């Protein structure tokens with residue numbers, strides 16, 4: 001619902017506060033989830049997620065939620081489903097090029113991120129959407145992944161991008177590096 005979606009962005013900081021705690025609870029429940037079986041939980045949890053996030057954020061159940069990096073504005077509502085910023089066609093006043101009645105989800109994302117404590121995450125580069133995850137629960141994925149890697153994936157975010165672009169890496173290694181790039185101090189003298 002468009003109105004609620006805008007409200008979520010206006011109150012992005014409160015939603016961030018709630019989500020941080022909700023995520024911690026999900027991760028803490030990982031041992032229980034594993035006992036029950038994630039596969040058994042998938043359908044009921046996805047149904048609840050679809051209902052609540054559909055109402056609040058017009059969630060499209062992409063299965064790889066990035067709301068906490070996009071100011072609580074779901075990028076899947078962009079008619080072009082852009083996950084890394086707006087296209088070049090944002091209209092005056094911040095309205096969408098394709099749907100002039102709707103504000104650009106990325107303009108809203110920027111406004112929401114400015115209100116959030118961890119809003120700088122809007123600068124994270126998001127890998128392409130994995131369509132095989134469509135319809136699955138992001139909540140359960142977060143619980144599983146964060147419980148397995150409490151400090152985050154070992155080589156994220158560059159490694160995530162590198163894995164997401166295997167063909168690009170084959171043709172243009174610099175566009176999708178395999179390894180984490182060295183810090184300037186580690187590079188040695190310039191020739």
Ligand code: SF4
Nearest residue numbers: 059060061062065074
């Ligand atoms: S990013 Fe994906 S999971 Fe998150 S609200 Fe949007 S469609 Fe739903």
